[in-house]
Amino acid sequence: MLTATHLSRRFGERIALEDVSFTLEAGEIFALLGPNGAGKTTTLRLLAGLIAPSSGSVQVDGEPMGPRSAPRLRAHIGFLTEAPGLWDRLTVRQNLLVYARLYGLSSPERAVETALERFEIRDRGDDRAAQLSKGLKQRVALARSILHDPRIAMLDEPTSGLDPESARDVRELILSLRERGRAVLLCTHNLDEVERVADRVAVLSTRLVAIGTPSSLRARLFTPRVRVVLAQPAEPFAGTLRQAGLADVAADGVALSVGIAGTSLTTPDLVRRLVEAGASIESVHPEEPPLEDVYLKLLNPEGEAS
Amino acid sequence: MSRTLALLGKELADVRQNLTIFLPAMLVTVIAILLPVLIAIVVPAVTGERLSDSGDLEIALEMYRKDPSMQRLDPEAAIQAYVFQYFLVMLVLGPVTSAMSVAAFSVIGEKQARTLEPLLVTPISTFELLGAKLLGALLPAIALTVGSLVLYLTVIAIAAGDGVVGVLLGPRALGVVFLIGPLAALVALQLAACASARVNDARTAQQLGVFVILPIPALLLGQLFGGIELTVPVILWISLFLAIVNAGLMWLAIRLFDRETILTRWK
Numbered sequence: 001m002l003t004a005t006h007l008s009r010r011f012g013e014r015i016a017l018e019d020v021s022f023t024l025e026a027g028e029i030f031a032l033l034g035p036n037g038a039g040k041t042t043t044l045r046l047l048a049g050l051i052a053p054s055s056g057s058v059q060v061d062g063e064p065m066g067p068r069s070a071p072r073l074r075a076h077i078g079f080l081t082e083a084p085g086l087w088d089r090l091t092v093r094q095n096l097l098v099y100a101r102l103y104g105l106s107s108p109e110r111a112v113e114t115a116l117e118r119f120e121i122r123d124r125g126d127d128r129a130a131q132l133s134k135g136l137k138q139r140v141a142l143a144r145s146i147l148h149d150p151r152i153a154m155l156d157e158p159t160s161g162l163d164p165e166s167a168r169d170v171r172e173l174i175l176s177l178r179e180r181g182r183a184v185l186l187c188t189h190n191l192d193e194v195e196r197v198a199d200r201v202a203v204l205s206t207r208l209v210a211i212g213t214p215s216s217l218r219a220r221l222f223t224p225r226v227r228v229v230l231a232q233p234a235e236p237f238a239g240t241l242r243q244a245g246l247a248d249v250a251a252d253g254v255a256l257s258v259g260i261a262g263t264s265l266t267t268p269d270l271v272r273r274l275v276e277a278g279a280s281i282e283s284v285h286p287e288e289p290p291l292e293d294v295y296l297k298l299l300n301p302e303g304e305a306s
Numbered sequence: 307m308s309r310t311l312a313l314l315g316k317e318l319a320d321v322r323q324n325l326t327i328f329l330p331a332m333l334v335t336v337i338a339i340l341l342p343v344l345i346a347i348v349v350p351a352v353t354g355e356r357l358s359d360s361g362d363l364e365i366a367l368e369m370y371r372k373d374p375s376m377q378r379l380d381p382e383a384a385i386q387a388y389v390f391q392y393f394l395v396m397l398v399l400g401p402v403t404s405a406m407s408v409a410a411f412s413v414i415g416e417k418q419a420r421t422l423e424p425l426l427v428t429p430i431s432t433f434e435l436l437g438a439k440l441l442g443a444l445l446p447a448i449a450l451t452v453g454s455l456v457l458y459l460t461v462i463a464i465a466a467g468d469g470v471v472g473v474l475l476g477p478r479a480l481g482v483v484f485l486i487g488p489l490a491a492l493v494a495l496q497l498a499a500c501a502s503a504r505v506n507d508a509r510t511a512q513q514l515g516v517f518v519i520l521p522i523p524a525l526l527l528g529q530l531f532g533g534i535e536l537t538v539p540v541i542l543w544i545s546l547f548l549a550i551v552n553a554g555l556m557w558l559a560i561r562l563f564d565r566e567t568i569l570t571r572w573k
Contacts, residue, residue: 051570052566088419089323090323
């Protein structure tokens with residue numbers, strides 16, 4: 001649906017983005033992660049045809065994004081900017097109506113009413129944008145960005161500054177876009193949000209540091225571990241496991257964290273050994289490092305992720 | 307065109323919600339209307355000295371004797387007609403001030419509220435965006451021009467001698483108000499819009515308007531103290547000059563309002 005090929009962008013001497021390539025498929029949520037200044041917003045602007053690449057190209061459905069095709073291709077893209085950017089003196093309805101007309105919708109009024117209904121803001125339709133809370137403004141901005149039912153949604157920090165309930169609503173909306181076969185490009189610092197919704201992740205630091213599913217990135221960086229929670233102190237059983245040949249065992253209160261990579265021991269073997277040694281096991285589950293650890297390790301391979 | 311109209315509707319709705327922006331322009335217009343009324347009507351009435359008896363207005367009397375359209379007026383009314391005709395150029399100040407204010411506040415307001423980027427994501431072209439912005443400032447300026455002219459003529463019809471209004475409805479007066487006025491307003495608003503791309507304070511952007519405002523009273527003084535007479539050809543030359551300046555400013559504005567420039571170079 002959307003392809004970025006060797007995208008680079010310079011601003012004078014400064015390199016904002018260098019040699020970034022990836023694809024975005026229909027029905028996929030793709031998250032762009034990276035520190036401030038990593039080139040995330042520049043990437044979004046390049047993909048939406050708002051600025052031109054210094055080199056490389058963007059294609060939407062196989063059609064190259066260029067000065068001539070950009071206005072037409074932009075009609076397929078919904079873009080949520082970092083700031084809601086509503087006209088404060090206009091009402092919510094007026095704000096949306098201008099955009100419905102700018103997108104050339106056949107029935108702008110109906111599209112606006114549908115959006116107000118869908119985002120549960122119909123009762124605020126006649127309020128001026130200046131009167132809205134930050135969360136409501138963000139909701140209106142989201143409604144505006146997908147008013148024309150775009151096939152690709154580019155969302156820059158969609159839950160920034162939102163309370164947990166509003167943030168959950170936004171996540172549900174993002175998931176509903178995926179269900180409807182829309183491609184979603186998410187640009188965020190909120191790793192928890194990415195963990196919950198993203199199918200694939202790209203970590204950016206001017207260049208593309210890594211790309212893949214969250215689990216594939218984890219597997220690439222961290223050895224698989226199993227966490228066993230016992231009904232009694234875990235330390236004595238750590239010794240049992242070490243005697244069984246497991247070198248990477250850590251006890252923390254009633255929990256054991258066991259690295260099983262490079263051993264012949266499987267998780268059922270591990271459980272059996274513990275039970276034979278008299279352990280009462282409450283739970284066993286694979287130990288997945290949070291995405292934050294993956295992210296930090298990718299950006300700082302020499303440093304230590306917690 | 308439909309996108310220009312969509313955005314123009316927003317611009318005008320925004321202006322309607324912010325009428326205080328017109329206060330300076332209305333103040334200037336009121337002064338521009340009252341000043342000639344004071345000179346031609348109030349002062350002679352208070353002092354009891356008729357304008358036609360004053361030696362200071364010899365030039366006007368001389369022109370009165372030469373101008374066939376004035377022959378049917380009595381000398382006092384003819385001098386009143388000259389005063390009102392000369393001060394007509396001051397009516398251009400109102401639209402110029404209004405256009406500058408609206409343009410500067412519109413562009414800088416968008417910058418401060420960060421409302422331009424969502425707009426740039428839509429299929430709107432630079433020309434459509436700029437067209438809507440310029441029309442959004444120019445239309446109120448033209449409305450102000452028409453309104454102030456109607457008010458000016460009404461005051462003259464009530465207060466001045468017989469036939470003075472009829473003289474003012476000639477091609478010279480209409481040329482000043484409907485050619486020089488809108489063209490000067492367009493220069494002012496394009497200057498303000500271009501300046502607004504580079505600064506973050508509307509007042510700073512408006513200061514450039516001095517380049518448009520100052521020649522207007524200079525034109526009035528030039529008429530009053532001789533040297534310049536706003537004949538129809540002179541009005542047409544001034545209009546041509548303003549049209550050329552406008553074309554140059556439009557060229558500059560299209561470059562400044564280009565998407566990439568707005569997103570990467572506007573401060």
